[in-house]
Amino acid sequence: MTAPHDRPTASELLESIREWLERDVLASVEGRLQFHTRVAINSMNIVLRELELGAAQESTHASVLADLHVASDAELAARIRDGKHDHELMQLLAVLKPVVEDKVRVANPTYLR
Amino acid sequence: MTNDVVAEMSEAIRTVLGAASVSQLRRLSGGASRETWRFNADNSDFVLQRVRNGTPNGLGAEPAVLKAAFAAGVPVPELVIDGSESTALERPFMIVRAVAGETIARKILRDEEFTTARSHLVGQLGRAAAQLHRIDPSQVPGLVVEDQIRRYRTALDTVGEPHPVFEVAFRWLEQNMPISTGTSVVHGDYRLGNVMVDHNGLSAILDWELSHLGDPMEDLGWLCVRAWRFGGALPAAGLGSYEELFDAYEAESGVRPDFEVVRWWEILGTLKWGIICISQAHTHLSGLVRSHELAAIGRRVCENEYDLIELLLEDAQ
Known part of the structure; x- marks a missing residue:
């Protein structure tokens, strides 16, 4: 819960809408609208997971960038493109892996092997 | 869509086909640059594809490729009318004879009615790929060789959302470029x-709109990209092993696909799909087409970063 707001929290509010979509809307629509309802439910679940995990993931990401002495993904991307990491591309992937896994953990956790 | 519009369009189609009657005209979902319609004319089913409003390139080489593919014995719908240059339906269109079946991957991979189909599909896909790679490129003058790396580098830069993992993949692809298997007609999707x-x-x-000239192994690599396994456990279309796919391809063409080359194309394909996901989300974010479906695709970008890390680290071992 984020002060000064009342319950329900942002997550709880979103959850209430997701439950309504799952319980009432999904059953009463079909075809394209049903598919689009599923997409909406899926996006709400992404937001819910991000609300839960986002803060910790942000600090993991920041510390990975700091270890690589870059300020942002954009800066790192530009350095890789300029060939500055050519001697250690695979090591770099291993370093970036936890950050990417964090993104998948929010976007689609069942995708992780 | 009003009844008037449907009636008017049915009549235009009837004239184009020289049919006695056209009925049951209805719009199907279709892709980003095409409208797809289905109808019945004189007791046969047909599919009409028409360029969407504002799409600059018309139908491109697709009608010519379809014709050449059909002539080469590739399983494709028969082209009935090439309306590339026609104004009968306002925008360029083509009409093909409808083919019965299912296109939705999840149904094909899971529904019981496709159990028999699943046991043949990977072999059939391997053989059909070999057949389509035999299409004589001189029969399809509109097709051009396309540098896939440059194309998707440009696409990524146009959106301007840099991803370190994608840059590593670009470097790796450039440094490990395989010797070309040859130049043939490539389906492209x-x-x-x-x-x-x-x-x-x-x-x-179906869906030849991305066809071009290039290394035929591009099609096999794309078929094995994890997104196109739709949750299936095995690499080839989620249903079969590389060996099963390669065996079928070799049986039809006499050429054994090289795993390393196919893998290079699979890695490029994974990068490509990641960049397409960024572009699709951008279509929503830029306001071009506001859609929560397109928006959600933006959160699939990381699946491709994840797969690229796995593929590249596995290759490095």
């Missing part, structure tokens, strides 16, 4: 979702 499958398996290869 060869995967479940773009093929028609009936109870016996593959019935037609």
